[in-house]
Amino acid sequence: MSSGCPPQSPAVAKSEVAIEGECPLLAATFAYWDNILGPRVHHIWAPKGDHVMFLSDGDVTFLANHTLNGEILRSAECGAVDVKFFVLAEKGVIIVSLIFDGELKGDKNTYALSIILPQTELAFYLPLHTICVERLKHAIRKGRIWLQKGYNIIAVLSLEIVSIMELLASMKTHSVPEDIDIKYTVLNDDDIGDSCHEDFLHKAISSHLQTCGCSIVVGSNPEKVNKIVRTLCLFLTAAEKKCSRLCKADSSFKYDTGLFVQGLLKGDRRQYGLAANTSSTITLNTVAPQGCVLSHLFFTPLTYDCTPAYSPNLFIKFPDDTTVVGFISNGDKTNCRSEVSRLAGWCTDNNLPLNVEKTKEIVVDFRRAHSQHDPLSIYGVAVERVRSTKFLGVHITEDLIWTSNTSSLAKKANQCVYVLRKLRRVRASTLIMCSFYRGTIKSILTNCITVWYGAGTISCHKNPWGSEGS
Known part of the structure; x- marks a missing residue:
């Protein structure tokens, strides 16, 4: 125990977390204010690895004193979370502490959730500071509810602390470099034809820019996934590149919220998770399971091959609604009807049968002399033809009168x-x-x-x- 430090709280508990790779996080602490003893450490999380945490028990108590000292007279709005950033040069560490109030069995108290890193990792951590703080705040919101109900808050906090440790460990080894060599992207002349199918690169970059630089790249080949990740990161700033992650070849990372671009591997058996919430291993076909929190994120990459065969036609896809726009020229309906058959076949192959009863057909005829059109059929059932329909809140009629x-x-x-x-x-x-x-x-x-x-x-x-x- 280091000299000059107050003794450690007798009720402190420590959890060693097994993290794959080297985690830059030294420890995480949960402390509270004791009206008799002052600030006390209640729980410590430390990564389990070859490097041993160089902070002694007295050092952890000393750091807890720094995070909670002066908070006895804290007057903050209900539900507020204060973020403090300490740089202790004498200890060679940086501390990010979140101060919040909570009620335990009717008594209001002040708590502090902190993460401790070496001072040498300051440049690495700063770009990820916002991501870590937002995720810790989310855990604190859930923890407050558990405190009010008298449950153990450590179980809630442990899930997020472990997730942040895994995030920092993965970013330490697989973050996107600030300077990207063009030869490691799909823009390389030797690889652009092999890595990109038709106009996939154009669509990927367009979608990437429309989502303000936030994208997920999913694939089965880690080399190609990382090439596309580096390509999309060319459109990011240096700080945003530091918040982007490549995929790992031998094991797949979980989806992490807050990252700009991240690569994920897919296979026949996968795990889907959001932050610390991970589902059990399940067998999938080509779509995410119904009710999965990542269904909306994986909708675009998992339906990218559902495209029309002829350029004038369009597939407008939504998770619960799909519209086929077909062009009929010189009375030839072959291309238009084949697109509907193509969509129906794709849905059948992916276990998504179309509901023919809810499907409607509207024909916009620009000719002066209108002729009778044969009814459209799907799975051998005739589709109802209507004179008007509502699409994205707009009423469209067959004569385009508004x-x-x-x-x-x-x-x-x-x-x-x-x-x-x-x-x-x-x-x-x-x-x-x-x-x-x-x-x-x-x-x-x-x-x-x-x-x-x-x-x-x-x-x-x-x-x-x-x-x-x-």
Whole structure:
């Protein structure tokens, strides 16, 4: 025990966590304020490995004193979590501490959840600071509920602490370097034809930019997955690259929230998890299991091969709704009908049979002399043909007249006028009324306005409230 340090709390418990690889985290501590003894350490988590934690029991108590000293008079809002960052040069460590209040059996107390790293890892940790803090805050929110119910909060905190240790260990060895050599990406002339199928690279980069640089690359070949990860990271800043991770060839990392780009390996048997929540091992086909928290994340990579065979046609895919847009030229319906058969076949191969009863067909005929069209059939069942349909909130008719759409928008906006009149009656300021109008009424009236306004009639353009709504 180091000299000059107060004795360790007799109730302290320690858990050694087995982490694959070298974890830069020295320890994590959970401390509380004792009205008699002052700050006390309740639990310690330390990675189990070749390197032994050089902090003694007295050092851990000394660090707990730093994180909770002065918090006895803490006056924070209910539910607030204060983040403190300490650099103790004399100990050669950095401490990230989250201070929060909680109720245990009706008594309010102050707690501190801290992680301890060597000072030499400061440059490595800083880009990941926001990710770690947000995940610890999430664990604290759940821990507060457990405290109120009288449960053991250590069980909740252990899940997130272990997950953060695994994240830091994986980032230590498989983070994307700041300087990426072009020859290790799919932009290399020798590899671009082999690594990218058709216009996959164009779609991947477009999707990557549309999601503000956040992407998940899933594949069975670790070398190709890492090439695409490095390619997407070319569009990130240096700090964002440090928050991106390559996949590991011999074992697959779990999905970690907060990372910009990460590579994951897929196979016949996989584990899906979010943070510390991991499902049991299950056998999958080509889709994520129903109810899985990662279903929406894996929707795009698992349905990328569901594409039309002819360029004028489109597949507009959503998890619970798919639209096929087919082009008929010179009365030839072969390409259009084959696309529907192609989609139905793909769904059958992937155990996703289409519901023909809910499927509708609408035909937009631009010819002056309209002819009768043969009914569309799926699985041998005729599909109902309708004159109008609703797509993403827009009413589309077979003659592309937007009267029904504008009437629907005006009806929705009319329901909000009552509140606007109430604000006017209580003499609300013009600024408040304008803000309410823009946030509710105007947003409804201008929904998809670039689609229907140019082809709308005079009655469609007419404002229902005259100059007041201009």
